[in-house]
Each structure stands twice: as C-alpha cells, then as structure tokens.
Amino acid sequence: MEGTSSQKPLDILILAAGLGTRMRSNIAKVLHVLDGRPLINHVCRTASALGPRKIYVVVGHQGEDVIKAVGSELDEESVEFVWQKEQLGTGDAVNAARDFLENEDSTLLVLSGDVPMIRAETLAGLIQQHYDHRGRGAECTILTVKLPDPTGYGRIMRDDGGLFERIVEQKDATDAEKEISEINSGIYCFDTRKLFDALSLIENNNAQGEYYLTDVPKILRNAGGDISLFNYTDSREVSGINNRAELAELERVVRRRTVTKLMLDYGVSFVDPKNVYISEQAKIGRDTLIYPNVSIEGECEIGDGCTIRSGTRIADSQIGHGVEVLDNSLITEAVVGNSCKIGPFAHIRPKTRLEEGAKIGNYVEVKNSTIGRNSKANHLTYLGDATIGENSNIGAGTITCNYDGVNKHKTTIGSRVKIGSDTMLVAPVEVGDGAVTGAGSVVTKNVPPNKLAVGAPARAIKNVQREDSTDETGR
Numbered sequence: 096m097e098g099t100s101s102q103k104p105l106d107i108l109i110l111a112a113g114l115g116t117r118m119r120s121n122i123a124k125v126l127h128v129l130d131g132r133p134l135i136n137h138v139c140r141t142a143s144a145l146g147p148r149k150i151y152v153v154v155g156h157q158g159e160d161v162i163k164a165v166g167s168e169l170d171e172e173s174v175e176f177v178w179q180k181e182q183l184g185t186g187d188a189v190n191a192a193r194d195f196l197e198n199e200d201s202t203l204l205v206l207s208g209d210v211p212m213i214r215a216e217t218l219a220g221l222i223q224q225h226y227d228h229r230g231r232g233a234e235c236t237i238l239t240v241k242l243p244d245p246t247g248y249g250r251i252m253r254d255d256g257g258l259f260e261r262i263v264e265q266k267d268a269t270d271a272e273k274e275i276s277e278i279n280s281g282i283y284c285f286d287t288r289k290l291f292d293a294l295s296l297i298e299n300n301n302a303q304g305e306y307y308l309t310d311v312p313k314i315l316r317n318a319g320g321d322i323s324l325f326n327y328t329d330s331r332e333v334s335g336i337n338n339r340a341e342l343a344e345l346e347r348v349v350r351r352r353t354v355t356k357l358m359l360d361y362g363v364s365f366v367d368p369k370n371v372y373i374s375e376q377a378k379i380g381r382d383t384l385i386y387p388n389v390s391i392e393g394e395c396e397i398g399d400g401c402t403i404r405s406g407t408r409i410a411d412s413q414i415g416h417g418v419e420v421l422d423n424s425l426i427t428e429a430v431v432g433n434s435c436k437i438g439p440f441a442h443i444r445p446k447t448r449l450e451e452g453a454k455i456g457n458y459v460e461v462k463n464s465t466i467g468r469n470s471k472a473n474h475l476t477y478l479g480d481a482t483i484g485e486n487s488n489i490g491a492g493t494i495t496c497n498y499d500g501v502n503k504h505k506t507t508i509g510s511r512v513k514i515g516s517d518t519m520l521v522a523p524v525e526v527g528d529g530a531v532t533g534a535g536s537v538v539t540k541n542v543p544p545n546k547l548a549v550g551a552p553a554r555a556i557k558n559v560q561r562e563d564s565t566d567e568t569g570r
C-alpha cells in the first residue's frame with residue numbers, strides 16, 4: 096500500500112523452550128513428531144519460506160536436542176539459538192532474546208513451536224496487514240481465530256468499538272470471558288523496539304505466576320499504540336498442540352489432506368484411504384494402487400502404475416514405474432528401477448539399487464548392493480555389499496558372507512550367473528560372467544567366467560555353457 100511507513104526488515108522468533116507438561120512426556124513438546132518430522136521442524140520450514148533476515152529459536156528444555164532437530168531443517172547461518180534458562184512464561188522466553196534484538200529497527204514475527212500447521216501464505220497476509228494498518232503500520236498485529244470450543248486458549252477482548260483491548264488467558268478468565276470464542280493463536284507481528292520496551296513492564300501476578308507475552312499488546316495499546324487483529328478463518332492452521340490427543344488429531348488431518356491431494360491431483364488410488372500413512376513429502380505417480388496399512392515415510396518418490404500391497408513400509412526411497420511390492424515388505428533408502436518385483440516379506444536396506452526388472456522375493460534381505468537388470472533372488476537369501484550383473488539368478492538360501500567379524504567385504508557376481516541353492520559366498524569373492532555354483536557350495540575363491548564350481552570349499556572343476564536367457568525362475 097502506498098504511504099506505508101513500516102516495511103522494516105523481518106526477523107522471526109520461535110518459542111520452543113517449554114517442556115509441555117500436558118504431553119506427559121520426558122521428551123520436550125516441540126520434539127514430538129507430526130507427519131514424520133518434529134513439530135519445531137514444521138515451524139522452521141514455514142518460517143524460512145518467508146525469507147527473513149534471521150530466525151531466532153528460543154530453547155530450554157532439551158535444548159541440545161532441539162538445536163539438533165532445527166539443524167536438520169535450517170542452514171547454520173540463517174538461525175540463531177537463544178537459551179531461556181528457566182521457563183518462566185512466553186514473555187520471559189521472548190525476553191531471552193533481548194540482547195540480540197532490542198535495538199533492531201525491525202519487524203519481529205513471533206511463532207510458537209507447538210503450532211505446526213500454520214502456512215507461509217497466511218503469515219505473509221498477517222505481515223502485510225501489520226505493515227498496512229491504517230496506512231502507517233501497527234505496533235502489534237495478532238493472528239486470531241474464532242473456535243467453537245476455545246477452551247485452553249487465550250481469549251481476545253475487544254472494546255465496544257470492536258478494537259483490541261487485551262488478551263485474557265484461560266486460567267485467568269472469568270466465566271463470562273470464557274464464553275468468548277475469538278482466541279489468540281500465539282502468532283504475532285511486533286515492532287521489535289516497542290515489544291522489548293513493553294516486555295520490561297510485564298509482571299507475573301496471574302494465575303500461573305508466569306510472565307505472559309500476551310500482556311504486551313495491552314501495554315502497547317494503553318500507551319496509545321495501534322494493535323491490529325488479523326482474524327483468520329482456518330482454525331486447523333492455528334491449532335496448538337498441548338497434549339497427545341491434539342497431536343493425534345492433527346496427524347489425522349495432515350494424513351487425510353495428503354491422501355486426498357494424491358487422489359484428486361495426482362491420480363493415485365487407495366483401496367482404503369483412511370488406513371494408509373503417507374508423508375506429505377512423498378511424490379507418487381498416476382495409477383499407482385496402494386492397499387491398506389501401507390506407510391510411505393520421508394522423502395519418497397514412487398512412479399506411475401505401481402502396486403503396493405498391505406503391510407509394506409517404504410522410507411526415503413525412489414521407486415520407478417510399474418513396480419510391484421507385495422505384502423509386508425520393508426524398503427529404506429533404496430533405489431528401485433522400473434518394473435521390479437519385490438516381496439512378499441522382502442527387506443531392502445539402505446544403499447540398495449535394483450535395476451530395471453530385478454526381482455527380490457520372499458524372505459530376501461538386500462543391503463548396500465546393486466542388483467542388475469532382470470536378475471533375481473527369489474527366496475530366503477542375504478545379499479550384502481554385493482554387485483550382481485544382468486540376468487543372473489541367485490538360488491534359494493544363498494548368503495553373501497560379507498563380515499569376517501572385523502571388516503565387511505564385497506561380493507561381485509557377473510551377468511548370466513546361476514548361483515545354486517544354499518551357496519555361501521565368502522567375501523571378498525568374485526563369480527565371473529556365465530559361471531554356475533552347485534547347491535550347497537562354499538565359495539572361498541574367485542570363480543572364473545563360465546566355470547561350474549561345487550563343493551565345500553568349492554573348487555572350479557570344468558567348463559560350463561550358460562545361455563543368455565532371462566526366463567530363469569530360480570525355483
């Protein structure tokens with residue numbers, strides 16, 4: 096708006112020092128997890144999307160752990176941690192940042208670490224209103240919302256003219272005040288200097304014996320400052336999490352929102368949309384069909400036309416197109432090519448790469464291994480630290496003995512190899528292209544290409560001829 100005087104630089108302060116008594120937990124509240132990430136990380140990501148000069152995070156309870164969690168979300172340079180030694184209330188928490196901020200001619204957006212669903216677009220609207228208020232900007236703008244059940248929140252008291260008067264906390268409210276449905280979201284914009292001036296004046300003579308940040312707007316108003324109320328309509332976004340029931344409810348809301356978006360915008364099918372857990376960060380392609388009780392966690396990418404059967408969990412993995420994952424499989428930090436088949440009961444561990452058309456069957460565990468195109472390990476096998484070429488077949492019960500008790504060693508298997516059932520491959524070892532091992536062999540030495548090796552320990556005994564076929568079943 097033309098004539099606005101107060102487009103000051105923006106800093107953000109996030110309150111995250113409280114224990115959260117009502118969680119009945121030994122873990123600080125902001126470290127509890129929503130949609131697979133700590134609450135504080137949700138708030139930090141949103142804050143960072145607003146492009147502030149700096150984000151200040153007030154820490155106290157389990158501060159080291161909170162710092163670590165924030166570190167996984169924000170660059171070191173963009174964030175400053177402020178310690179609040181004793182948790183004396185939200186006003187005291189902001190005051191802990193006094194040395195950093197009191198002389199800044201800036202706008203300070205205050206967020207709560209326990210209000211995780213707030214969107215950057217909403218905050219941008221709040222900030223804009225703060226700047227635009229009466230053409231000259233407000234000293235404080237409060238994000239408020241009307242709730243059918245406002246229990247637990249601070250209530251917004253307006254004067255006869257509908258202007259802001261004060262905030263009264265639930266525990267200090269009279270019965271009449273408790274009837275007010277407009278609540279304080281705990282999200283505010285302040286003129287930074289005015290905020291710290293007023294903070295010097297707050298007292299703790301209230302029901303909780305705490306220093307309330309919510310007393311600041313009243314002090315500013317009584318000194319003649321403009322307080323603006325940004326009345327917002329989506330109550331979900333400003334839901335504070337104070338106990339586990341509220342956390343579970345928000346989890347349900349996030350989950351439903353994600354699944355609905357995947358169905359309507361991305362063409363993903365769910366047999367039972369209420370009984371899946373899909374991370375908001377997951378990308379899933381068209382015509383992929385997901386059965387009940389599937390979890391897709393973290394940053395996953397799943398292609399078009401896949402089928403994911405019940406009981407499967409996929410975390411931080413990339414899955415190509417047309418992949419079939421049968422029941423009760425676990426896939427973590429893996430890359431799966433197009434048209435692969437996995438499971439049932441397969442365990443695909445980190446740093447596994449399955450190339451196009453590979454098949455990993457029941458009770459097969461794969462770790463830190465590359466399985467080449469159309470190669471198969473169909474039954475009861477462990478493949479660790481292995482590289483397997485194309486069109487090879489790993490018989491039932493095969494084990495790469497990769498660990499000698501001290502070090503891990505690599506197994507290299509070529510293309511068109513047939514590993515007989517129950518072969519022990521004692522790493523480090525190589526099996527050349529087109530070679531065959533007999534059932535029950537213990538391979539301690541490299542098997543040259545096109546040789547048949549048998550026995551325990553196995554010896555290479557004669558030449559063999561393997562066809563370049565892809566129709567091995569491995570049975």
Ligand code: UD1
Nearest residue numbers: 110111112113182183184185188208209248249280281335
């Ligand atoms: C606060 C507001 C209330 C508002 C509600 C919205 C106050 C006094 N009340 O109440 O008006 O409706 O949020 O969700 O501000 N924290 C600290 N240090 C402390 C105390 C709290 O860092 O000493 C942090 C907490 O970790 C939390 C946030 O501040 O992230 C809010 O504290 P909480 O105790 O949840 O306040 P509410 O009772 O929810």
Ligand code: MG
Nearest residue numbers: 209335336337
């Ligand atoms: Mg709260």
